[in-house]
Amino acid sequence: MVVRSSKDKSASGEDSDSIDWNTDDELEIQEDTAFSSSSTLTTRGVEAIASNGEASSSAGVSHSKLVKHFVGMGFPEKLVSKAIAENGEGDTDSILNTLLTYSTLEDSPPQQLCVNSDPISSDYDENLLDDLSDMDGWSENETEDNTSSLSEGHKMLLSLESTGSLSENEKMLLSLANMGYTLEESSIAMKRCGPEASIVELTDFICAAQLSREEDIYLPDDDLKPRYNGTSKIKKRKFFEICKKKNDPDTETIRLPNPMIGFGVPSLQPENINRSLPESAIGPPFFYYENVALAPKGVWDTISRFLYDVEPEFVDSKYFCATARKRGYVHNLPVQNRFPLVPLPPLTVQQAFPLSRKWWPSWDSREKLNCIQTAIGSAKLTERIRNALEQYDCDPPSSVQKFILDECRKWNLVWVGRNKVAPLEPDEVEMLLGFPKNHTRGGGISRTDRYKSLGNSFQVDTVAYHLSVLKDMFPSGINMLSLFSGIGGAEVALHRLGIKLKNVVSVEKSKVNRDIVRSWWEQTNQTGNLIDFDDVQDLNGDRLEEVISYIGGFDLVVGGSPCNNLAGSNRVSRDGLEGKESSLFYDYFRILDLVKSIMGRQV
């Protein structure tokens, strides 16, 4: 498999020898001039189209292409020509607004786009919804689908009564609804692409999502699968049919394997390891996505469907270290000839904490710790446990044993003295997860935040095992895009594998985490280039094009998107993939797909 262009090779040759690498401070200045200047972009009409791959980066979109673009969205060619004549060819947003005005005037009585004086009028709701679903010829006979997907947009529109006018969001939502997209997919796209997104970006996102849904149903043979290139449009009707099929309760869902060893772990290798990837999943770049295995039903089906129908590899890190960590990984890496990090980490609690062996009671049969989370057991709890134990000279009765074991399992307590249990120290968590000691220490970070950052992190040995196949492929190093970097689990894994990090573009919201990675980068004397962003939603097509042209393409796109709304320990907002934080998965997909699209054009 060819994974690198000759361009990359020559670049890497320079990297390793002749280039005198700058200090990080100097590089940060370069980053500012190279990338940050684009963050002030306000109008994005032409840029958005250019980033879709329909037009080259050289200025100017041909008239016929422009017409085709809007006709593809479902506007009559006549109106498109008229709108272009009115606005000129340069400003696609204005053209679109004009077109939407036309269709609004034609299809929708004006009062229904204005405020209804009665906020709880059901008539108002139904009329509006009917109009939204009947805007075009595609949606007849499909009212059930529409009404079932209305809740979110419905709520947004109901807020009209308080403001007295349409907000920008609501206008955009109506615009998309007018174009025949459901309120659900429209509001998801608006959430994913951010408040600044142009309507072209939004429609492209929706179409990308539709395509990824379409692939597994309509095109059983890989040869005919269309690939999202940022420009394809598919008809509305198809999407509704897909939805109906998807709503079928008989649809198969992804099941977790037992044992959870994926395509193998160092100590347990299945006989025949092989898999064939869907054609659309094959790189470059390689991608590697991670999240909790025990997510609400259907979540992994969706993730897999978006990520080019690649089947997730579920692995429990208890096969790599002394703590459980059940995670799913979707990636397009080869699965043969993997090798583990050395030295191999301790596999049992007793090996990991030799001093605890002296105090470990025989009735505590744990050899592995449970999943490391973001919170730890309190001192009060360990005190209660000591008090309970001190009432007995020898082993306590089974009821007390059960109480203590339950709490020990729940809070991952280990024995540190006679009758004395304690939660793991942050540096012990670092060790279990494969990070260097004190990785998260210093720089003003609190103990609580260390636990939080660590609890959200990769298990380095597990990830390194999967990424180890890259070592022979990229002897001179790799360029990596690291989304939701956290404390840099993937970076540490590659470094420990001896894979040189040439350029790492790291996106991480939390400043303490960015500081941790930056500090690690300096301490390990990295010779490459670490560029960080703070928000994945700022990473649009233009910025990615700049970054990619600057570093010459990514070899690997890594990311574990937030699990907050998927994790079982969340009692408050386990809302699934559409939850506030977990929906950032769609940004991983969006960015990965853009990278693929941009790099595909460069060859």
Added chain:
DNA sequence: GACAAGATGAGGGTCACG
């Protein structure tokens, strides 16, 4: 305001058993 402790289950998996 920063930090730490305490209270807050549902959901989905495994497994033995009839």
Added chain:
DNA sequence: CGTGACCCTCATCTTGTC
């Protein structure tokens, strides 16, 4: 195959303390 007991889960919110 259905059932029920058992087990585990990259968390969030409020309150208390300094």
